Amino acid sequence: MFELRRLRLLHELSLRGTLAAVAEALSYSPSTVSQQLAQLEKDAGVPLLVADGRRVRLTGHGEHLAAHAAHALELDERVRGELESLQTAGAPVRIAAMQTAAQSLLAPALSLLAEREPALPVVVSEAPPESGLFELAARRFDLVVAEQYPGHTREHRSRIDHDTLGADPIRLALPSHDSADGLAALRDRAWVLEPEGTAARQWAVQQCRAAGFEPTVRFEVSDLTAHVRLIAAGHAVGMLPDLVWADESPRVRLVDLPGSPSREIFTATRSSSVSRPAIRAVRDALRDAFAARAG
Template identity: 35%
Template sequence: MLDVRRLRLLRDLARLGTIAAVAQAHAYTPSAVSQQLAALQREAGVPLLEHTGRSVTLTPAATALVGHTETILAALEAASATLAAARTGLSGAVRIGAFPSAVPILLPAALVALGRDHPGLDLMVTELDPVDMPDALRDGRLDVALWHDYDIAPVEPDPGVDSVPLLDEKVFLAVPAERPEGTIASTRDADWIVGTPGTLCHTVAMRVCQAAGFTAGVRHHADDFTAVLALVAAGQGVALVPELGATHPPADVRLVPLDVHRRTRIAYRRGAAEHPVIAACVRALESSTTAYLARTGGGAHPVGAPHHRHVTT
């Protein structure tokens, strides 16, 4: 019988690439990970790892086993959902991840509704960049997450994560009110304010400028859109800001709509869609988003059907 915990380590080795990275992700020593993978290889009865110097690669059999592991882990999530549905009332810790611009706008009403309707839930919010959310969901550090990508920088499908679409926002070019820029191409010689390298916002800014035929001249790095807009208002450069990040722009900032969109999803581990806690979170977040759009009448709009589930793309 194959040990599920060891299968999870093999899956993470395929994802992370090194035993050291797997050890760090699980708070193990590299030696302990190696021992567990060796035990899994004995259970499998076929070679799973190939060692070349200090590096290790998966054999074709191991790669196939990783695919089965994703199915096994999803089945375990579904089994947990079935058991949870048989209990009376919802209780326990719920770890919710959200990107910064969603926290003050979409989360509060959802948290109030969840606390009112399910007082047994212990709700905990973590602010996280979208690039870190798949790992946090797979590792169990999050149970549900508000996760986004952009049409110009789509997220690759993750076999361990399912999601339901929530919101589609327009992205704006934010410029000082007195400057004449009205297109991305016109900012070729402007200073740019972009996110920290490695964040999705940084990637999007770079790609938008590359698509217009130039490399952004970065002057400032800032991840909070309030700070970004304050820098734009101070004449420090131009920036990209999605609709949720531009709800109260300074008077000295002009927002130019672009043909670029940010797409938000509610994400969770594959197989967990029918878990009553996950379903309650999805309903609360959908309701809070609908209420926000009704109040603001902005260009953002909800997407997807409330009960449609799909692997995120």
């Protein structure tokens, strides 16, 4: 019989690509991961890994068993969810939230949960959508709060369920003394944008190109509160979503973009977790917190 813990290691290796990355993600030593996978290989009776330079890769048998491992982990999660529904308190819900959601939505959502489900434990980490969604598939998190920019689609991951919270308007952000009336007037300004490779950066650059120029990115920062400070101090211009303001008044001048675009805010969980009462409770609280803010 295959041990589920070893099957998870194989599944993690299929996602992360290296034994070191698996060890770091699961807080094991690389030697422990290697030993456990060697035992799994003995249990399987066929080669699962093959040396590839200084790394290893899955054989055809390994890929086949890794696919079955994903199904086994999903079934295990479904069963645990059904058992959880019969208990007064279950395992903690591990949440990953992007920065603006962590600042604007988590506190009111957790207050709602404290009223509705006082025994429900929640563990929260701040994570950008790209890594949060990856780690959701890898089972480090149970629920992710992420974003989708208009016209941009994220990598499709099988067995992940999305639920839309609502739309978050995106606007030009200028120093308060800046009288520019639109995007085209900012072609010669210094810009602050999120790092390359993020959906926010790709989308913002596309807006500038549609207006006929390539933005001069002087500041590449992931922390949107730093964007606000740089813009308010007159060092840059940028594009900011409304969620960044949380409960405070904007400290910059906001100008609508053409077409009044919004990003979609959504929660994601594994399909095998959708029926978990704890997941439903957290999703409901986040949805109500977003609706209260939007209203």
